[in-house]
Amino acid sequence: MSGLRGLRFLAVRSLRRCCRPGCKNPAVATLxxxxSDSTxxxxxxxxxxxxxxxxLCDTHGSRITAPKGWELVRYEGGFSSSTPxxxxxxxxxxxxxxxxxxxxGRSERAASTEDRAETGTQPGPARTGRRGHLRVLPDPAN
Incomplete structure (x- = not known):
């Protein structure tokens, strides 16, 4: 690693494209x-x-249909390529x-707040009883 000390790395932002065959537009929506719900x-x-x-790109995201017998749920806020x-x-x-x-969790938080007030302890991490499905991403500016 000492040989890499003087190098600067550039952040490369990968542009995701629409998955539809022949479409080269940038993706703005995910299908x-x-x-389990046929949705x-x-x-x-x-x-x-x-x-x-x-x-999917904006065109394909707004025109796609669900398979027969399935329900389609479409985000109504419009799609944007900008980051939130x-x-x-x-x-x-x-x-x-x-x-x-x-x-x-709300009732446990209320009870644990009262317990902490009596004992002077700090709360531990909350557990939901299932494995998390969200990810922490690094800041792209760093």
């Missing part, structure tokens, strides 16, 4: 199939490229954390 979901472009999801700002990401993370805790 995901939820097999196809077209939402904003996923942060990472998942093996069982398909990236930090406030949006923080709000989303908080909403996911709250949803993961559910009613059980």
């Amino acid at each position: 995901t199939y939820v097999y 196809a979901v077209v939402g904003p472009l996923a942060t990472v490229d998942e093996p069982h999801s398909w990236d 700002d930090e406030d949006d990401l923080t709000a989303l993370a908080e909403a996911v954390r709250e949803a993961g805790l559910g009613d059980r």
